[in-house]
Amino acid sequence: MRMSNMLVLTLREVPTEAEIVSHKLMLRSGMMRKMASGVYNYMPLGLKVLNKIEDIVREEMNEEGAQEFLASAMLPAELWQESGRWDAYGDEMFRLKDRNQRDFCLGPTHEEVFTDIARNEIKSYKQLPVNLYQIQTKYRDERRPRFGVMRSREFVMKDAYSFDKDQEGLDLCFNKMNEAYVRIFNRCGLDAKCVEADSGAIGGSNSAEFMVKSDVGEDDVVFCNDCNYAANMEKASAIPEKSEKEDLKDVNKIETPNTKTIEDLVKLFNVSKKKFIKTLLFKADNKIIAVMVRGDREVNEVKVANFLGGVDDFNMASPQEVVLATSAAVGFAGPIGIKVDELLVDAEVSKTHNFIVGANETGYHLENVNYGRDFQGKVGDFRNVAVGEKCPECGGEITIARGTEVGHIFKLGTKYSESMKATFIDENGKQKPFVMGCYGIGITRTMASIIEQHNDENGIIWPLSVAPYHVVVVPVNIKDEEQMRIAEAIYTSLKKLGVQVLMDNRNERAGVKFKDSELMGIPMRITVGKKINEGSVEFKLRSESDNELIKIEEVCDRVKEEFEINNLKIK
Numbered sequence: 001m002r003m004s005n006m007l008v009l010t011l012r013e014v015p016t017e018a019e020i021v022s023h024k025l026m027l028r029s030g031m032m033r034k035m036a037s038g039v040y041n042y043m044p045l046g047l048k049v050l051n052k053i054e055d056i057v058r059e060e061m062n063e064e065g066a067q068e069f070l071a072s073a074m075l076p077a078e079l080w081q082e083s084g085r086w087d088a089y090g091d092e093m094f095r096l097k098d099r100n101q102r103d104f105c106l107g108p109t110h111e112e113v114f115t116d117i118a119r120n121e122i123k124s125y126k127q128l129p130v131n132l133y134q135i136q137t138k139y140r141d142e143r144r145p146r147f148g149v150m151r152s153r154e155f156v157m158k159d160a161y162s163f164d165k166d167q168e169g170l171d172l173c174f175n176k177m178n179e180a181y182v183r184i185f186n187r188c189g190l191d192a193k194c195v196e197a198d199s200g201a202i203g204g205s206n207s208a209e210f211m212v213k214s215d216v217g218e219d220d221v222v223f224c225n226d227c228n229y230a231a232n233m234e235k236a237s238a239i240p241e242k243s244e245k246e247d248l249k250d251v252n253k254i255e256t257p258n259t260k261t262i263e264d265l266v267k268l269f270n271v272s273k274k275k276f277i278k279t280l281l282f283k284a285d286n287k288i289i290a291v292m293v294r295g296d297r298e299v300n301e302v303k304v305a306n307f308l309g310g311v312d313d314f315n316m317a318s319p320q321e322v323v324l325a326t327s328a329a330v331g332f333a334g335p336i337g338i339k340v341d342e343l344l345v346d347a348e349v350s351k352t353h354n355f356i357v358g359a360n361e362t363g364y365h366l367e368n369v370n371y372g373r374d375f376q377g378k379v380g381d382f383r384n385v386a387v388g389e390k391c392p393e394c395g396g397e398i399t400i401a402r403g404t405e406v407g408h409i410f411k412l413g414t415k416y417s418e419s420m421k422a423t424f425i426d427e428n429g430k431q432k433p434f435v436m437g438c439y440g441i442g443i444t445r446t447m448a449s450i451i452e453q454h455n456d457e458n459g460i461i462w463p464l465s466v467a468p469y470h471v472v473v474v475p476v477n478i479k480d481e482e483q484m485r486i487a488e489a490i491y492t493s494l495k496k497l498g499v500q501v502l503m504d505n506r507n508e509r510a511g512v513k514f515k516d517s518e519l520m521g522i523p524m525r526i527t528v529g530k531k532i533n534e535g536s537v538e539f540k541l542r543s544e545s546d547n548e549l550i551k552i553e554e555v556c557d558r559v560k561e562e563f564e565i566n567n568l569k570i571k
């Protein structure tokens with residue numbers, strides 16, 4: 001591409017709306033422009049990168065025997081009513097009506113659609129297994145669209161749905177998709193880690209997320225420094241800390257006026273936070289649930305909701321509900337005499353002796369309370385893992401880091417095939433529901449994440465595999481005929497090789513051209529200047545600070561070498 005014909009959309013100013021590096025650089029390099037909150041137009045440069053990521057995804061999905069489909073993005077309400085998600089999806093779903101007042105939505109995801117395709121098209125076990133995927137624009141009316149295409153309301157997703165005759169087939173497909181995802185993110189130059197994720201009501205080790213570490217990520221991820229263990233905080237198992245053996249003492253009521261927080265209590269009693277047990281109240285659908293965790297711990301709401309099972313609505317109880325359950329002001333809840341539908345006790349609490357809890361009476365706490373002797377409840381893992389704890393697999397050191405999910409693989413089992421009556425005939429002539437899996441990758445989020453991991457103060461540093469162009473040729477002075485002749489010759493021979501080249505023949509200063517190509521992140525730059533008198537041009541990698549002086553006739557070989565180093569073929 002000759003840049004004299006190109007719409008160069010680089011911006012020198014940092015757009016004020018952008019908070020994170022990738023968002024700033026995607027706007028500044030001219031890859032995209034905003035249409036509305038969380039809605040973007042992809043400009044030519046951005047589209048090139050998107051297409052390259054999509055091609056990598058296609059190749060690896062095809063490699064595992066998946067078949068590309070393209071379903072409609074506008075979906076009739078009936079399908080979603082069948083699965084029960086028309087109501088459950090809530091405000092995140094963009095809804096519309098046709099001229100006959102029929103309800104539709106813009107697809108936020110496609111489980112229902114592909115289950116419908118399977119039940120209509122697949123009749124027999126002989127047609128299984130099948131894995132169908134598409135790369136398509138998805139619509140979600142996110143509560144907080146932000147960070148550009150990291151969390152947008154319109155985004156490109158690769159979503160795949162697998163259909164197997166049994167669990168064994170699904171397990172196999174899930175593993176294949178896991179491997180394909182590892183290859184996809186590697187090829188994109190993205191350091192993404194596979195972590196265990198919560199699989200809600202379906203349970204088990206049925207869900208894994210591919211996470212990239214990021215300070216602005218919205219998930220907490222628990223990593224082990226010593227083994228391969230990695231899990232989303234929602235899922236990471238907490239090992240109860242052993243407390244010291246003590247003789248059980250008698251319960252004692254203590255006046256604790258004006259103590260609203262654990263900190264107030266720690267001051268008053270002058271003992272460690274670990275001696276206090278918090279009793280927190282939640283509303284799960286119509287039930288009031290109390291959850292007890294140690295004073296220095298956090299309740300894990302996902303674990304609690306999963307333990308209860310089949311909960312649609314899960315929230316903190318309102319102050320009024322707390323007052324009703326405890327017959328006291330907020331801040332004095334405790335297990336003894338509390339009026340709740342269920343009392344859940346974190347395993348660590350059940351192992352702590354002589355602890356302090358609220359007395360369910362305004363201005364009072366109880367000390368020397370013990371689980372089993374003074375109250376009963378259901379014991380389980382109801383808390384978040386905290387910094388300084390041990391890995392549940394190997395006992396090693398753990399780190400907790402923020403992460404963003406770029407991909408998600410999930411064993412759905414028969415959740416959708418049962419509710420939507422999607423069946424096939426098995427070897428024995430019996431109707432059986434498909435055993436399903438689903439596998440998503442956020443294509444546009446992947447693009448932003450690559451930039452987050454590959455940039456410097458001058459702009460993007462694209463990995464060669466996804467760069468919009470591989471090489472930029474910069475003649476320093478376009479009025480110099482000899483420089484232009486050589487630049488053109490290099491441009492043409494590189495193009496002949498199949499390299500994607502930009503020829504910066506704009507009537508601009510060399511400095512401006514360098515700045516633009518650095519901002520755009522073009523991996524290789526060939527500068528054609530005065531050194532041509534000695535038969536040389538400058539070769540520079542975007543990722544390195546130094547220039548190399550190379551002979552004009554060596555340019556093609558030097559470029560080829562970079563492809564070899566990166567294990568890439570020139571297409």
Ligand code: ATP
Pocket residue numbers: 109140142149150151152153155157405406407408440441442443444445446
């Ligand atoms: P998140 O927890 O970030 O909202 P999700 O669990 O809703 O993600 P999935 O439904 O599993 O996401 O969608 C598959 C993939 O689509 C995600 O892994 C992510 O990469 C991408 N994705 C989801 N929501 C968005 C969004 N609003 N903007 C951009 N990409 C998104």
Ligand code: MG
Pocket residue numbers: none
């Ligand atoms: Mg979401």
